[in-house]
Amino acid sequence: MISLFYACNDDPLVIGFSPTIERLGAEEMIHTKDHKTAYIFDPWHFLGRKRRRLMDESWAALFREHILCELPVNKVAPYFSDGMGRPTKELYTALGVLVLQQMLDLTDEETVSQLAFNLQWHYALDIADETDEAKYLCAKTLWNLRSVVIENHLEQHLFERSTDVLARVFKVDTSKQRMDSVHIKSNMRRLGRIGIFAKSIHAFLVNLKRQHEESLGNLDQGLVERYLPEKALGCFSLVKPSEAEKTLERVSGDLFHLVQRFADDPQVSSMYSYRTMLRVLKEHCEIQEEEGGPAEVKVKPSREIPSDSLQNPSDPDATYDGHKGQGYQVQVMETYCTHEDEKERDKTLNLITHVEVQPACESDAHALIPALESAIERGLAPEEVLADSLYGSDDNCQKAEAMDIEIISPTMGSVKQETISLSEFRFSDRGKIIACPQGHVPVRTKHKKNRYTAAFECSDCTACPMRQGCPVKPGKKHCHLRYDDKTMRIANRRTIEHSAQFKEKYRWRAGVESTMSAYDRTTGVKRLRVRGFPAVRFCATLKAIGVNLMRATAVRKARRAGQDPAQGGRLSLQSVISVVKEHVASVWGVAKLIFSPFACPKGTFQAHFAL
Numbered sequence: 001m002i003s004l005f006y007a008c009n010d011d012p013l014v015i016g017f018s019p020t021i022e023r024l025g026a027e028e029m030i031h032t033k034d035h036k037t038a039y040i041f042d043p044w045h046f047l048g049r050k051r052r053r054l055m056d057e058s059w060a061a062l063f064r065e066h067i068l069c070e071l072p073v074n075k076v077a078p079y080f081s082d083g084m085g086r087p088t089k090e091l092y093t094a095l096g097v098l099v100l101q102q103m104l105d106l107t108d109e110e111t112v113s114q115l116a117f118n119l120q121w122h123y124a125l126d127i128a129d130e131t132d133e134a135k136y137l138c139a140k141t142l143w144n145l146r147s148v149v150i151e152n153h154l155e156q157h158l159f160e161r162s163t164d165v166l167a168r169v170f171k172v173d174t175s176k177q178r179m180d181s182v183h184i185k186s187n188m189r190r191l192g193r194i195g196i197f198a199k200s201i202h203a204f205l206v207n208l209k210r211q212h213e214e215s216l217g218n219l220d221q222g223l224v225e226r227y228l229p230e231k232a233l234g235c236f237s238l239v240k241p242s243e244a245e246k247t248l249e250r251v252s253g254d255l256f257h258l259v260q261r262f263a264d265d266p267q268v269s270s271m272y273s274y275r276t277m278l279r280v281l282k283e284h285c286e287i288q289e290e291e292g293g294p295a296e297v298k299v300k301p302s303r304e305i306p307s308d309s310l311q312n313p314s315d316p317d318a319t320y321d322g323h324k325g326q327g328y329q330v331q332v333m334e335t336y337c338t339h340e341d342e343k344e345r346d347k348t349l350n351l352i353t354h355v356e357v358q359p360a361c362e363s364d365a366h367a368l369i370p371a372l373e374s375a376i377e378r379g380l381a382p383e384e385v386l387a388d389s390l391y392g393s394d395d396n397c398q399k400a401e402a403m404d405i406e407i408i409s410p411t412m413g414s415v416k417q418e419t420i421s422l423s424e425f426r427f428s429d430r431g432k433i434i435a436c437p438q439g440h441v442p443v444r445t446k447h448k449k450n451r452y453t454a455a456f457e458c459s460d461c462t463a464c465p466m467r468q469g470c471p472v473k474p475g476k477k478h479c480h481l482r483y484d485d486k487t488m489r490i491a492n493r494r495t496i497e498h499s500a501q502f503k504e505k506y507r508w509r510a511g512v513e514s515t516m517s518a519y520d521r522t523t524g525v526k527r528l529r530v531r532g533f534p535a536v537r538f539c540a541t542l543k544a545i546g547v548n549l550m551r552a553t554a555v556r557k558a559r560r561a562g563q564d565p566a567q568g569g570r571l572s573l574q575s576v577i578s579v580v581k582e583h584v585a586s587v588w589g590v591a592k593l594i595f596s597p598f599a600c601p602k603g604t605f606q607a608h609f610a611l
């Protein structure tokens with residue numbers, strides 16, 4: 001089917017013809033629309049000039065012009081049948097809705113309502129059609145589509161495609177980037193140890209009642225009464241601190257009893273809730289078995305519970321971070337601008353180039369290299385990366401150097417003020433010491449693989465005023481200093497850290513904190529509505545697209561505000577053309593109604609004709 005379209009982008013003179021519907025599938029089941037070709041007649045002509053300008057300055061225009069067409073519908077289409085069932089919703093609209101929902105932190109009901117009635121959403125998603133097919137998506141369809149994206153980890157394609165296009169459109173300089181992580185929480189309650197035991201038992205009993213009611217009847221009814229009713233769980237959150245230890249022993253004993261009771265029942269022991277109890281038992285308890293006697297359960301001390309242990313049975317993927325608590329973390333890498341003029345910085349897009357969700361217990365040290373590899377693969381490679389000391393391990397710096405990337409980060413730990421650093425010794429090009437800070441030459445040096453030894457005269461060292469802080473160790477004949485390549489590299493980095501040049505470069509790292517703040521303020525990333533690692537990863541990744549879109553909108557506005565008068569003249573001309581177009585379009589609309597009586601709703605033809 002061929003339709004005529006009218007320009008709706010910045011350039012009002014673009015006119016084109018385009019097929020409205022493309023078929024990705026063999027039949028007409030996979031529904032997509034061509035959003036690249038501009039319209040001949042502006043479907044948004046009814047917007048007055050001021051509202052239209054407002055719309056064109058908003059995120060909706062940027063989304064429609066640059067991101068909508070880049071949404072990876074080809075990655076999603078294979079998960080829908082091209083021969084069975086009903087046709088899909090228009091896939092660009094459907095994927096766009098998923099992004100906008102996360103960006104604006106909406107519930108499913110709010111999202112359905114926004115798609116149905118919000119003009120800004122229609123503009124962003126290029127929906128000019130007033131039909132239910134175009135503007136209505138039921139909550140179930142939204143849920144199904146989201147499940148497809150989550151289960152197949154397609155959110156990464158959405159992020160990469162939209163980020164790459166913004167980097168291209170805004171000519172983002174990716175040579176300078178900075179990285180940090182932010183702690184986020186899924187929709188789960190914080191539970192203490194007693195709560196974890198009680199909730200695991202409750203979930204098991206609820207499932208046992210549903211699936212094997214006769215087994216529940218055979219259990220001690222006192223135990224069932226303690227954990228099965230919903231109200232019973234509340235009692236465990238009211239335990240006095242003085243009784244906590246006793247209660248913990250009791251709930252662990254009950255859990256152990258249930259695990260033992262059904263261990264030989266293959267139907268019950270294969271239930272998910274039984275395996276959850278087993279996991280809690282292994283993580284929190286020790287089983288003591290004495291010869292001939294019954295096995296006994298002993299609760300482990302809190303410090304022995306691993307950080308990747310179960311935090312709440314309703315979200316088995318959430319883990320624990322000693323500083324930040326339960327949940328997940330998001331690794332974020334973004335570009336930054338070092339221009340001293342604030343106005344110039346406002347016109348530069350700080351783009352999030354990498355986002356990765358991890359369990360909260362993961363160390364930041366493991367996140368840097370995957371981020372660099374991803375950026376290189378997508379042509380967004382940095383030349384230098386600012387990060388805090390956790391990212392800047394010696395191992396990471398070495399790997400990054402092999403990729404031609406410099407990591408600017410302080411070293412871990414600290415040294416005492418009066419201690420002499422290894423970097424204060426003088427070295428030869430081959431890494432051997434040629435003199436100590438007091439100017440004494442070693443009597444002997446040795447080098448084996450990457451380990452070095454320098455021997456100094458004991459008489460020099462004994463009389464040395466710097467002896468207390470010097471890393472040399474007294475030996476039988478000489479005083480020895482032993483070091484390796486890694487120690488030397490770290491010592492050199494410590495010296496550089498005190499330089500003004502390092503401080504000047506590193507001060508830009510702090511800006512990433514404002515990104516994390518905006519990430520949360522704009523999209524609500526720190527408190528998600530979902531549970532489970534795949535769903536959390538989906539939400540956090542799409543919310544990062546939202547941050548990029550909002551920032552790009554602000555940058556485009558700043559750039560347009562700073563355009564020269566010649567450009568302003570061009571814009572005025574465009575405005576005049578736009579007004580003329582609006583009039584032509586409204587006349588065309590009336591003409592269509594007059595000369596297309598069969599397209600009019602019953603009875604309206606006469607009314608328009610009379611007008």
Ligand code: SF4
Nearest residue numbers: 436438461464467470
């Ligand atoms: S203690 Fe020995 S090696 Fe260290 S600075 Fe003094 S003389 Fe040099």
